[in-house]
Amino acid sequence: MNAPDPGLVLTLDADGWIREAERLPSPNFDRRPEGMPTDLLVVHNISLPPGQFGGDEIAAFFQNRLDHDAHPFFDEIRGVQVSSHFLVRRDGALQQFVSCDARAWHAGASSFEGRTRCNDFSIGVELEGTDDVPFTAAQYVTLAALTRALREHYPIQTVAGHADIAPGRKTDPGPYFEWQRLRRMAALNPEALPFQPAE
Numbered sequence: 001m002n003a004p005d006p007g008l009v010l011t012l013d014a015d016g017w018i019r020e021a022e023r024l025p026s027p028n029f030d031r032r033p034e035g036m037p038t039d040l041l042v043v044h045n046i047s048l049p050p051g052q053f054g055g056d057e058i059a060a061f062f063q064n065r066l067d068h069d070a071h072p073f074f075d076e077i078r079g080v081q082v083s084s085h086f087l088v089r090r091d092g093a094l095q096q097f098v099s100c101d102a103r104a105w106h107a108g109a110s111s112f113e114g115r116t117r118c119n120d121f122s123i124g125v126e127l128e129g130t131d132d133v134p135f136t137a138a139q140y141v142t143l144a145a146l147t148r149a150l151r152e153h154y155p156i157q158t159v160a161g162h163a164d165i166a167p168g169r170k171t172d173p174g175p176y177f178e179w180q181r182l183r184r185m186a187a188l189n190p191e192a193l194p195f196q197p198a199e
């Protein structure tokens with residue numbers, strides 16, 4: 001995929017899938033609670049093996065087809081069944097694993113404004129990366145376009161990091177994630193980022 005255009009527009013279909021994303025269905029989801037609005041977007045980072053980019057391992061992990069004998073770290077995550085809704089690759093390419101209408105298993109034990117089990121009411125986006133290196137310009141373009149598209153269909157009030165809703169347990173997306181860059185590119189109000197100091 002070529003670097004995404006800054007004017008990239010993504011569109012959601014009636015079943016909660018982004019039309020322009022590569023569709024890689026994961027079984028690691030279930031139904032959202034009846035009547036609960038989807039009002040939180042959670043930003044994560046992931047790389048498999050940790051610190052290595054560009055392979056198929058993240059999608060394999062989310063689709064329960066990772067070869068757990070292939071790397072010592074993969075042995076540590078044997079039997080773990082998780083998936084985000086989305087993964088943004090280093091080149092900005094977008095992959096989707098779970099419909100946004102369904103509850104993907106991305107946040108684990110978590111709490112937001114006194115509400116636990118954030119998977120119930122959130123959409124999870126993984127950025128291919130680590131806590132230790134900057135994300136790419138292409139990733140911000142895709143994440144911003146995705147944020148805009150999702151906000152047209154879901155009453156998303158807040159964008160939070162995994163570390164914000166699981167403090168002490170999670171650190172992603174980490175110190176290199178530029179929240180104000182996302183805020184500008186996705187035309188978010190400062191109130192949408194309650195965990196970030198105002199600029």
Ligand SMILES: [Zn+2]
Pocket residue numbers: 043044045106162170172
């Ligand atoms: Zn995470």
